[in-house]
Amino acid sequence: MSVFHALRACAARIxxxxxxxxxxxxxxxxxxxxxxxxxxxxxxxxxxxxxxxRIELGARGRxxxxxxxxxxxxxxxxxFHDLRFAVxxxxxxxxxxxxxxxxxALGIGLNTMVFTIVNAALLKPVPVPGGSRLVAxxxxxxxxxxxxxxxxxxxxxxxxxxxxxxxxxxxxxPPQAFHLERVTTGVxxxxxxxxxxxxxxxxxDAFSGAAPVVMLGYDVWQTRYAGxxxxxxxxxxxxxxxxTIIGVMPKxxxxxxxxxxxxxxxxxxxxxxxxxxxxxxxxxxxxxxxxPAAHAELAGIAQHLAAEYPASDKxxxxxxxxxxxxxNGGIIKTVFLLMLAAVGFVLLIACANVANMMLSRAVAxxxxxxxxxxxxxxRWRVIRQLLIESIALSVLGGGMGLGxxxxxxxxxxxxxxxxxxxxxxxxTMDYSVFxxxxxLCIFSGLLFGIAPALRSSRPDLNxxxxxxxxxxxxxxxxxxxxxxxVFQFALTLVLLTGAGVFVHSLINTLDSxxxxxxxxxxxxxxxxxxxxxxxxxxxxRFYDQLLPRLRTLPGVTGAALTSNPPGLGSAENPIEIxxxxxxDAAHRPIGSYVTASPGYFKTIHLPLLxxxxxxxxDGSPNHRAAIVTRAFASRFWPGQPAIGKRFRIFDDHAKPxxxxxxxxxxxxxxxxxxxxxxxxxxxxxxxxxxWGGISLVVESTANPTAEVRDAVASLDQDxxxxxxxxxxxxxxxxxWYLRLFSRIFIGFALIALVMAAMGIYAVLAQATTQRTQxxxxxxxxxxxxxxxxxxxxxxxxxxVGMGLALGLAAAIPAVRLMTSLPIGVSPTDLTVFAAVVAxxxxxxxxxxxxxxxxxxxxxxxxxxxxx
Amino acid sequence: MGEHAQILPGTxxxxxxxxxxxxxxxxxxxxxxxxxxxxxALLIEQGALYPALFRLVRQGLLxxxxxxxxxxxxxxxxxxxxxGRKQLRSEIEDWNRLANAIAVALSARPEEI
Numbered sequence: 014m015s016v017f018h019a020l021r022a023c024a025a026r027i028x029x030x031x032x033x034x035x036x037x038x039x040x041x042x043x044x045x046x047x048x049x050x051x052x053x054x055x056x057x058x059x060x061x062x063x064x065x066x067r068i069e070l071g072a073r074g075r076x077x078x079x080x081x082x083x084x085x086x087x088x089x090x091x092x093f094h095d096l097r098f099a100v101x102x103x104x105x106x107x108x109x110x111x112x113x114x115x116x117x118a119l120g121i122g123l124n125t126m127v128f129t130i131v132n133a134a135l136l137k138p139v140p141v142p143g144g145s146r147l148v149a150x151x152x153x154x155x156x157x158x159x160x161x162x163x164x165x166x167x168x169x170x171x172x173x174x175x176x177x178x179x180x181x182x183x184x185x186x187p188p189q190a191f192h193l194e195r196v197t198t199g200v201x202x203x204x205x206x207x208x209x210x211x212x213x214x215x216x217x218d219a220f221s222g223a224a225p226v227v228m229l230g231y232d233v234w235q236t237r238y239a240g241x242x243x244x245x246x247x248x249x250x251x252x253x254x255x256x257t258i259i260g261v262m263p264k265x266x267x268x269x270x271x272x273x274x275x276x277x278x279x280x281x282x283x284x285x286x287x288x289x290x291x292x293x294x295x296x297x298x299x300x301x302x303x304x305p306a307a308h309a310e311l312a313g314i315a316q317h318l319a320a321e322y323p324a325s326d327k328x329x330x331x332x333x334x335x336x337x338x339x340x341n342g343g344i345i346k347t348v349f350l351l352m353l354a355a356v357g358f359v360l361l362i363a364c365a366n367v368a369n370m371m372l373s374r375a376v377a378x379x380x381x382x383x384x385x386x387x388x389x390x391x392r393w394r395v396i397r398q399l400l401i402e403s404i405a406l407s408v409l410g411g412g413m414g415l416g417x418x419x420x421x422x423x424x425x426x427x428x429x430x431x432x433x434x435x436x437x438x439x440x441t442m443d444y445s446v447f448x449x450x451x452x453l454c455i456f457s458g459l460l461f462g463i464a465p466a467l468r469s470s471r472p473d474l475n476x477x478x479x480x481x482x483x484x485x486x487x488x489x490x491x492x493x494x495x496x497x498x499v500f501q502f503a504l505t506l507v508l509l510t511g512a513g514v515f516v517h518s519l520i521n522t523l524d525s526x527x528x529x530x531x532x533x534x535x536x537x538x539x540x541x542x543x544x545x546x547x548x549x550x551x552x553x554r555f556y557d558q559l560l561p562r563l564r565t566l567p568g569v570t571g572a573a574l575t576s577n578p579p580g581l582g583s584a585e586n587p588i589e590i591x592x593x594x595x596x597d598a599a600h601r602p603i604g605s606y607v608t609a610s611p612g613y614f615k616t617i618h619l620p621l622l623x624x625x626x627x628x629x630x631d632g633s634p635n636h637r638a639a640i641v642t643r644a645f646a647s648r649f650w651p652g653q654p655a656i657g658k659r660f661r662i663f664d665d666h667a668k669p670x671x672x673x674x675x676x677x678x679x680x681x682x683x684x685x686x687x688x689x690x691x692x693x694x695x696x697x698x699x700x701x702x703x704w705g706g707i708s709l710v711v712e713s714t715a716n717p718t719a720e721v722r723d724a725v726a727s728l729d730q731d732x733x734x735x736x737x738x739x740x741x742x743x744x745x746x747x748x749w750y751l752r753l754f755s756r757i758f759i760g761f762a763l764i765a766l767v768m769a770a771m772g773i774y775a776v777l778a779q780a781t782t783q784r785t786q787x788x789x790x791x792x793x794x795x796x797x798x799x800x801x802x803x804x805x806x807x808x809x810x811x812x813v814g815m816g817l818a819l820g821l822a823a824a825i826p827a828v829r830l831m832t833s834l835p836i837g838v839s840p841t842d843l844t845v846f847a848a849v850v851a852x853x854x855x856x857x858x859x860x861x862x863x864x865x866x867x868x869x870x871x872x873x874x875x876x877x878x879x880x
Numbered sequence: 881m882g883e884h885a886q887i888l889p890g891t892x893x894x895x896x897x898x899x900x901x902x903x904x905x906x907x908x909x910x911x912x913x914x915x916x917x918x919x920x921a922l923l924i925e926q927g928a929l930y931p932a933l934f935r936l937v938r939q940g941l942l943x944x945x946x947x948x949x950x951x952x953x954x955x956x957x958x959x960x961x962x963x964g965r966k967q968l969r970s971e972i973e974d975w976n977r978l979a980n981a982i983a984v985a986l987s988a989r990p991e992e993i
Contacts, residue, residue: 036956037930040907043955044926047908052952071927 045070064862069799099402103409106374110406113370117410117455119764120363122417124450127356127757129422129443131349134341140206140438143169146298148212148307149269149339150331153292155284157318158197161294162329164314167307168296170203172196175291178540179274180733183249187726190540190733191233191273193251196279201228203297205267210234211245211260218277224804225256230273251276253544253731267436270340278536287325290730293339294331308333348754351831355761358508362765364453366772367828369497369554371403371459373779400459407455415447428753431466494776495812497568502816503823504761505769507851510824511831512762514844516755523748525683529579529617531741535717536578538707538736539725547704556610556707557701558728563711566720571616571712574699576608578708579617580744583607583684585692590649591659591672598667604645605692606662606706607684610699614640614679616712624656624677632698638678645693674699710740713787766856769816773858776811781864789876805865813857817850892924894975897960897968900942905957907933913962941967945986 045066073108076228138145153161158173165171179193198626207213218226227249229238238244247258255274267273283289285439298307308331315330341349374484382395419442426440544551556574561628563572577583611627614620622643631638639660659672675695685691691804699707711717721736738746745752781788788801796804828842899905899913910933911924936942942966947957960968 037934038955040956043906043949043953044908046953047906047949047951047955050953069926090930 041070050147058316095401098201098398098774099405102402104404109370109374109775110409112775113367113406113415114410116363116370116768116771117368118413118417119409119768120360120367121414121447121450122421123761123764124356124360125414125418125443125447126421126425127352128446128450129418130425130440131353132443132446133440134349134438135337135346137337139336140439143297146300146723147204147336148296148298148304149336150294150296150311150333150335151339152290152329153294153331154287154290155278155280155292156287157290157293157326157331158292161311161314161316164317165296165307165310167298167302167310169299170199171294171296172200173278173292173294174200174269175293177252178735179251179276179733180253180542181233181249181251181274182253182731183247186237188731188733189237190735191230192271193276194269194272194275195278196275200268200275201262203295206263206266206268208260209263210242211258213260214275214277219279221279223277223279225251225254225279226259226277227251227256228275229258229261230267230275231262233273234261234722236748245347248470250525253542265436265811269336270435281491287322290329298332304333304335315653336437337433341438345427345750348750352754352757356510356759358504359761359765359768360450360453362504362508362768362772365497365501365504366768369494369501369772370775372494372497373776375399403459404455407451407459410457411451412533414451418442418447425753428790431732432476494779495808498773498776498809498812499816499819501769501772502813502853502857503820505765506820507824507827508765508819508851509762509849509853510820510828510846512755512758513849514828514831514842515758517842517845519748519751521753522683522686522751525686526579528619528680529682529740530712531579531744533712533714534578534617534740534741535709535711535721536581536736536738536743537709537711537718537721537734538706538741539709539732541732543705545729549700551699552707555728559709559724559851560612562724562727563709563721566711566713566717566724568715569711569713569717570718571612571710571711573613573616574608574610574707575613575710576699576704576707576744577684578740579619579682580684580686580712580740581708581747583692583694586665587663587667588660589663589669591661593649598663601663602649603692604660604662604695605684606639606695606697607697608699608702608704609640613696613710616710619682620680622678624675624679625656626677627696627698632701634671637697637701638676639672639673639697640679640696641675641695642679642681642693644681646675648677648693686744687751708736709734766853770856770860773809773857774810774863777805777861778867779865780808781805781868785868785871785876789871789873791871792871793873793877801869802862802865805868806861809861810858813854813861816857817853821850821855822844890977891961892928893936894968894971895924896929896936897964897971898931900958901960901965901968904947904957904959906947906949906957908955909949910958936964940964957964 027483045063048066048069049059049062052065055060057065071660096210139147141147144150155173158171162168162171174194174196177193177195178193180188181191182188196214198216198219201207201213209231211228214226217223225274229244234244236238244258247259247262248255250256253276262275278284296307298304311331350787355723382399422440422442429440489872541552541555546555548827560572563569583605584607585603585605587598588604589596590602609627611629611631614626621640624640627638629639630636641655649655649660650658655675658675660675661672662670664670679696682694683691684694711721716739718734720735725732725734736743784805788804790803791801824846895914895918896910899910899917902913902917905913907929911926912920913930914924929992933942933944937944937958942958943961943964944956944958946954949955
C-alpha cells in the first residue's frame with residue numbers, strides 16, 4: 014500500500030470518527046430535549062427541566078469513547094486519545110523523558126553512524142556495474158598477468174595496473190606531478206565506464222611503437238585545462254616524453270584508488286621480466302564463481318608457472334581479494350573494527366539504560382495500572398497505553414538519533430576528505446542500518462516497559478492495591494534494575510579504560526619527537542629524473558647548488574636533505590656489528606635508518622651528543638659513515654663509547670655492504686610513529702646510497718613554500734615540488750586515523766559514562782521515591798542525617814562496586830587485545846586503570862548522593878503523607 | 881430504590897431488543913418503554929443505554945434513522961432488523977429456558993429429592 018493510500022485510509026477513519034461523535038452529540042441533545050419535555054409536562058419550569066435532564070444524563074465525554082468502542086471504529090480514535098495522554102505524561106515527567114530520548118538518540122545515532130562508516134569502508138562493493146564481483150590480486154609481473162588471463166576461467170575479465178608518478182608538462186604551464194596508473198587497455202570497459210569526452214583505450218594503443226596516449230581524470234581536466242573540450246588530441250609531455258590526450262574520465266572516477274592519469278601499458282623490456290612484480294590484477298568474477306574458487310584456480314596456474322619458471326615464480330601464488338581487503342585492510346581495518354566494538358558497548362549501555370528507566374517507570378506506575386484495571390479498563394487497553402507512551406518516546410529519540418547519525422556521517426566524511434581515501438569509499442547515510450538500530454533500541458525499551466505492565470495488569474488486583482506505597486518490604490522490580498546498573502558500570506569501565514589506554518599511548522607516541530619544531534619545518538619531496546640527473550654525482554651537484562640558495566631565503570634558518578623527515582618512516586635492514594658474536598641471517602638485528610645531509614641535525618634541532626656532524630666527504634666510497642641515536646649506541650655498545658665503532662648493513666638480498674664507521678651520537682628520535690616494535694635508528698650521509706627521491710627540510714618562521722618553489726625552478730624548470738607540507742601536518746597526515754579514532758573513542762566513552770551515571774541515578778531516585786514514607790517515619794523517629802544518607806546510598810554504592818569489580822575483570826583482557834594496535838599500547842597502564850576507576854567511582858558516588866541528599870532533606874510530615 | 885430490580889448482566893441487550901420490537905423508538909423512548917413494560921420495576925442507567933445501542937447497531941441487530949418524535953423533536957429512531965428479530969426470538973427462548981430451570985430449581989422441596 015502506498016503512503017498516499019495509507020494516509021487516505023487514516024483520514025477516512027478520523028472523519029468517520031468525527032462524524033460519529035457529531036451524530037452521538039446530536040442524539041444526546043435530542044435525549045435531553047425529550048426528557049426535558051417530559052419534566053416540563055409534569056410542571057417543572059423549562060430551564061430547570063433542561064438542567065435536570067442534563068444532570069441525569071451525566072458527563073458526555075465518557076459516552077463518546079464507549080460508543081466509539083462499541084461501534085467498532087475504535088483503534089484510531091482511542092489510540093489518538095492514548096497518544097494525547099502519553100504526550101501529557103511525557104511532558105509532565107520532563108527529566109525522565111529527556112533522559113530516555115537522549116539515550117535513545119545517542120544509542121541509535123552513534124551506532125548508525127559507525128555502522129554506516131564501517132560498511133562503506135570494509136564491506137560495500139565498488140559502485141560500478143558488477144562491483145560486487147570485482148576482485149584484486151597483487152604482486153604480478155606482466156608476463157604472469159598475461160598467463161593468468163589466458164588460462165583462468167573464473168574471470169569474465171582480468172586487467173592489470175601499475176602505479177607510477179606522472180609529471181605532466183607542456184610549454185607555458187609549470188609541470189605538475191599526478192598519480193598516474195599504467196593500465197591494460199580493457200580496464201575501463203571491464204568497469205562499464207566510458208570516458209565523458211574523447212575515446213577509450215584501444216588494444217592497438219598497447220602495441221609497441223604505438224603513439225603514446227594519455228587519459229585524463231576529471232579533476233585534472235577541470236583544474237589544469239579549465240574543462241576545455243578542445244584538449245582532445247593535444248600534445249603534452251608525461252615524465253618528459255610526448256603523449257597525446259585522448260579522453261577524459263567521468264567525475265569521481267579514480268580507479269583503482271586515487272588515480273588522476275591513465276596510460277596504456279606498452280610493455281618495456283623491464284616489464285617483461287618475470288620477477289618484476291609491480292602489477293596488480295583487477296578482475297570481474299564470472300557469475301557464480303566464488304572468491305575461494307578463483308583463488309584455487311589461480312593457485313593451480315601459479316604452480317604450473319613455478320614449474321615452468323622456477324627462477325622467478327617459485328614460492329609465489331596470487332591471492333584473490335576483494336577491493337576492500339586490498340585497500341582498506343591492515344591497520345585501517347583493525348581501527349574500524351575496534352570502533353565498531355566500542356560503539357557496540359555504547360549500544361549495550363544505551364539499551365540497558367532505556368530498559369532500566371522504562372522498568373523503573375513501569376514499576377512506579379504499577380498501582381496506577383492496577384487501579385485502571387480495577388476500574389474496568391481491559392488488559393489490552395492498559396498495555397496499549399504504555400505501548401503508545403514508549404513508542405512516542407522512541408519516535409522522539411529515533412528522530413534525534415537520525416539527525417545525529419546524519420551529522421556524524423557528514424562530519425566523518427569531511428574529516429577524512431583530505432586523506433588518501435579510495436574514491437569509491439563514500440560515507441553517505443545508510444537508512445537500512447538506521448532502521449535496524451532504531452528497532453533494536455526501541456524494542457529493548459518496549460520489552461522492559463511492557464513486561465512489568467503485563468505483570469501488573471493481571472487481575473490479581475487486590476494484592477497490588479493493598480500493597481500501597483506504605484509497604485516498605487521490598488523494592489519492586491529492583492533486582493533486574495540493579496543487575497542492569499552493575500552491567501552498565503562494568504561496560505563503561507571497559508570502554509573508558511580502552512579509550513584511556515589508547516589515548517595515553519597515542520599522546521606518548523605523538524609527543525616522542527618533542528625537540529623537533531614541527532610547525533616551523535617545511536618538507537617537500539624532489540624526484541630528480543634519471544634522464545637528466547644520472548648517478549649520485551649529478552644529484553650531489555644539483556643539491557650543492559640548491560641548498561645554499563635555500564639557506565639565503567628570507568626567514569629561513571636552515572635547510573637540509575633527508576630520506577624521511579622526523580616521524581615519516583624509515584628504511585629497515587638487518588645489520589651486523591663488527592666484533593659482535595656472528596649470527597646467522599635469520600637472527601641478525603634489524604636497524605632502521607634514514608639519510609641526512611650535513612646540517613640536518615641542526616635544522617631539525619636534534620642534539621648531537623657526541624662526535625660531529627657529517628661533512629661533505631662523509632659517505633663517499635672510502636668514508637662510509639653513520640651517526641647513531643643514543644638508543645642504537647646503548648643497544649649495541651652498552652657502556653662503551655660508540656664513536657669509531659663499525660657495523661654494516663645487509664641489503665634486501667642479504668648481501669653485506671661496506672663497513673660503516675660511527676662518527677657521532679644524537680639524542681633519540683622516533684621515525685616510525687605508528688610502528689609498534691621500533692628498531693634502533695641511525696643516520697647515513699645522503700650520498701652514501703642511491704635512492705631516487707629525497708625530502709627537503711627547510712626551517713623557517715614564515716611558510717617558505719613559494720620561495721622554495723622559485724628556487725627549485727630557477728635551477729630546473731621541469732622539476733615539480735611534491736608532497737609539500739609543514740612537518741606537523743605531514744605527521745598528522747600519517748596518523749589521521751589514530752587521532753580520529755581516539756577522538757571518537759573518547760567521545761563514546763564519555764557518552765557511556767554519562768549514560769551509566771544517568772542509569773544509576775534514575776534507579777536510585779525511583780527507589781527513594783518509593784520509600785519516601787519510610788524515610789519520613791525514620792526522620793520523624795529521630796534517625797540521623799547520616800543514617801538516612803547511608804540507607805539510600807548503600808544499595809547504589811554496592812551496585813557501583815560490583816560494576817567496577819566486574820568491569821576490571823573484563824577490562825584487563827580487553828586492553829590486552831588492544832596491544833595489536835600500531836602504537837605502543839601497554840596492557841598494564843596503571844595510571845589509566847587507576848584514573849578510570851577513580852572517575853567512575855566519583856561519578857557513581859555523585860549519582861547516588863543526589864537522591865540521598867534529597868531524601869535526607871525531606872520534611873518528615875510531608876514525606877509521611879506522600880501518596 | 882429498593883423496589884427496582886438489578887438488571888442481570890447481559891439482559892440489557894435483550895430488554896432493548898424487546899422494547900424496540902414493539903415499535904420504532906428513540907433512545908429516550910427505549911428507557912420509557914422498558915420502565916413501562918416492566919411496570920417500572922427495571923430501571924436502565926442512562927449511561928449504559930447509548931453504548932448498548934451503538935453495539936447493537938454495529939452487530940446489525942438494530943437499524944438507526946433520524947426522524948421526528950410525536951412532539952416534533954428531531955430524534956434518532958431505532959428499529960429491529962431481520963437479524964435482530966431472529967436474535968430476539970432465540971434470546972427469549974434461552975431466557976425462558978433458563979428462567980424455568982431456575983424456577984424449578986428454586987421451588988424444590990426436601991420431599992422431592
